[in-house]
Amino acid sequence: MGDPGLRRLVLGTLLAAYPGPVPPDWAVDLVAEGLAGHTLFGTNVHDPAQLAASTAALRAARPDVLVAIDEEGGDVTRLAHATGSPYPGNAALGAVDDTTLTHRIYAAIGAELAAVGVTVDLAPTVDVNTADDNPVIGTRAFGADPARVAAHSAAAVTGLQSVGVAACAKHFPGHGATIADSHHELPTVDADAALLRARDLPPFAAVVDAGVQAVMTAHIRVPALTGDGPATFSRAVLVDLLRGEYGFTGAVITDALEMKGAAVAAGGVGSAAVRALAAGADLLCVGAKVDAALVERVVAEIIGAIGDGRLDRARVEQAAGRAAALAAWTLDALPRDLPVPPAPVPAGLGYQAARRAVRVEGDLTGLGRPLVVQVYAAATIAEGRVPWGLGPHLSDVAQVRVIATEADPAAVGRLAAGRPIVLVGRHLHRLPGGPALVGALAATHSVTVVEMGWPGRWRPEGVRAFVTTYGASHANGRAAAEALGLTD
Structure with missing residues (x-):
């Protein structure tokens, strides 16, 4: 033994x-x-x-x-x-x-x-x-x-x-x-x-x-x-x-x-x-x-x-x-009697913080009701499969999801039907097919890019605006949708 x-x-x-x-x-x-x-x-x-x-x-x-x-x-x-x-x-x-x-x-x-x-x-x-x-x-x-x-x-x-x-x-x-x-x-x-x-x-x-x-x-x-x-x-x-x-x-x-x-x-x-x-x-x-x-x-x-x-x-x-x-x-x-009510947290603290983090380079005026295109990005093991993007926060706005390497820019353009395009991604600069998709769409359409990953130094040419959220949490998504005027 x-x-x-x-x-x-x-x-x-x-x-x-x-x-x-x-x-x-x-x-x-x-x-x-x-x-x-x-x-x-x-x-x-x-x-x-x-x-x-x-x-x-x-x-x-x-x-x-x-x-x-x-x-x-x-x-x-x-x-x-x-x-x-x-x-x-x-x-x-x-x-x-x-x-x-x-x-x-x-x-x-x-x-x-x-x-x-x-x-x-x-x-x-x-x-x-x-x-x-x-x-x-x-x-x-x-x-x-x-x-x-x-x-x-x-x-x-x-x-x-x-x-x-x-x-x-x-x-x-x-x-x-x-x-x-x-x-x-x-x-x-x-x-x-x-x-x-x-x-x-x-x-x-x-x-x-x-x-x-x-x-x-x-x-x-x-x-x-x-x-x-x-x-x-x-x-x-x-x-x-x-x-x-x-x-x-x-x-x-x-x-x-x-x-x-x-x-x-x-x-x-x-x-x-x-x-x-x-x-x-x-x-x-x-x-x-x-x-x-x-x-x-x-x-x-x-x-x-x-x-x-x-x-x-x-x-x-x-x-x-x-x-x-x-x-x-x-x-x-730790308190002895658990569970206990959480300590009071100011209402919306995280959402207020996320709004302060949004950075806009370019012009967001006149977007109206654009086509929102979310570009698929695989999650790391550390992150796990957690929902992200603008979807939960959009009001009367059409959204489609695409894989950058498989997306047909012409088909995406037809879906837009003359509307501006908001392209939402994470780490687009290093996503296979990401920069190419942005470039192809920006050559023929009014494109705003929302980067919800690490933005780095990459900035695509030809886009009307580049929006950085510095993260893809629920709070970050709402802050981006609000900055774009796409919420109620």
């Missing part, structure tokens, strides 16, 4: 997950046996009452269980995955550049999380998005300027934590300069330490100074620091840099270990867990597709590594201790 104390110790470093809206028995039993907690995804969320009941079931197994979620607002939302978030995301907040507003938005998000028993928000994203073609950060970032990102990152952290929800800043040491998605591969940031300190690291310094409770690792390769492996497996990054140089004392949480950037590099989730712990991570986010068998395999791999000397038991004890300290903070901060 194995050592039950060791098994409980190892469980105390794991954030698992479960399928569906009701925690299965094994998910609750593991919490009682010492599992640090669970990460919730859109499949776990149907409505506030259901979610509050789910978190209550987990707390009944152990009061200090960690319940984490990726609720960034904007394009990455779990609470509002069925409709789109009522809050703009970081890019829009950075465009407005009002740190008081950023604090208020994140306090409002945190209040909604606290009301349903979520204790850790795996947010904010504090990456500096310096690559226009970044496929996974983009509008999740406050911008491309390190100082602006740093100021808003600190405001977001203090906003969340002011209502008792622990913030987790991500993705250390900075995912903003990548042009690959770590869900699918191991991206490389070819930068020396000096460039990282000037460009990518200031927001992390700011959130540490702001008292952030947790920092999430990035599955990115930075050869100058990490060699051939990802930062998640790098002691130089997690211990020497984050703790030694920047003075972080909270919990280091890994990005999901099932992601290709970690699992492939390590040879599997279990091996990734061992390497992350050895490097200095404290809480291991296993991923979204988790069952009891996977948790037991990871536990067995870690116990085996302790047994054969690949992993020091003292390091696991340190990790579990930091996870427990985070849990204690959340237990003290």
Whole structure:
């Protein structure tokens, strides 16, 4: 028989997950046996009452269980995955550049999380998005300027934590300069330490100074620091840099270990867990597709590594201790009687913020009732399939959806029947067929482009106006429709 104390110790470093809206028995039993907690995804969320009941079931197994979620607002939302978030995301907040507003938005998000028993928000994203073609950060970032990102990152952290929800800043040491998605591969940031300190690291310094409770690792390769492996497996990054140089004392949480950037590099989730712990991570986010068998395999791999000397038991004890300290903070901060009504939020706060973020280049007069053409864009794994666009906000306006590479500009023009065209897209500059479709339509029609992704520096020639929303949330969509005069 194995050592039950060791098994409980190892469980105390794991954030698992479960399928569906009701925690299965094994998910609750593991919490009682010492599992640090669970990460919730859109499949776990149907409505506030259901979610509050789910978190209550987990707390009944152990009061200090960690319940984490990726609720960034904007394009990455779990609470509002069925409709789109009522809050703009970081890019829009950075465009407005009002740190008081950023604090208020994140306090409002945190209040909604606290009301349903979520204790850790795996947010904010504090990456500096310096690559226009970044496929996974983009509008999740406050911008491309390190100082602006740093100021808003600190405001977001203090906003969340002011209502008792622990913030987790991500993705250390900075995912903003990548042009690959770590869900699918191991991206490389070819930068020396000096460039990282000037460009990518200031927001992390700011959130540490702001008292952030947790920092999430990035599955990115930075050869100058990490060699051939990802930062998640790098002691130089997690211990020497984050703790030694920047003075972080909270919990280091890994990005999901099932992601290709970690699992492939390590040879599997279990091996990734061992390497992350050895490097200095404290809480291991296993991923979204988790069952009891996977948790037991990871536990067995870690116990085996302790047994054969690949992993020091003292390091696991340190990790579990930091996870427990985070849990204690959340237990003290979260209201005892749950569910509770959310803290009062000014009516329409997120929609007001989204309106302030809209930027218009060109002329919007005389649009009348145009044909709205929404260009299909695939969602990232981080975003999930969340509705976006102007559709829910249009009043007596025709809309069609097209795939850029398959759309016939002449056919779209015939549908317009002399009306102006409003072309709505996300990341149109890097969407296959996107720039060509815009150009072909603008050559023969009055075209306004609404960019709901990261706008970058691309501006199409020949269009009458270019509208930037800095995000595709429900709030961003309404703000764009209002700017175009297409709502009631």
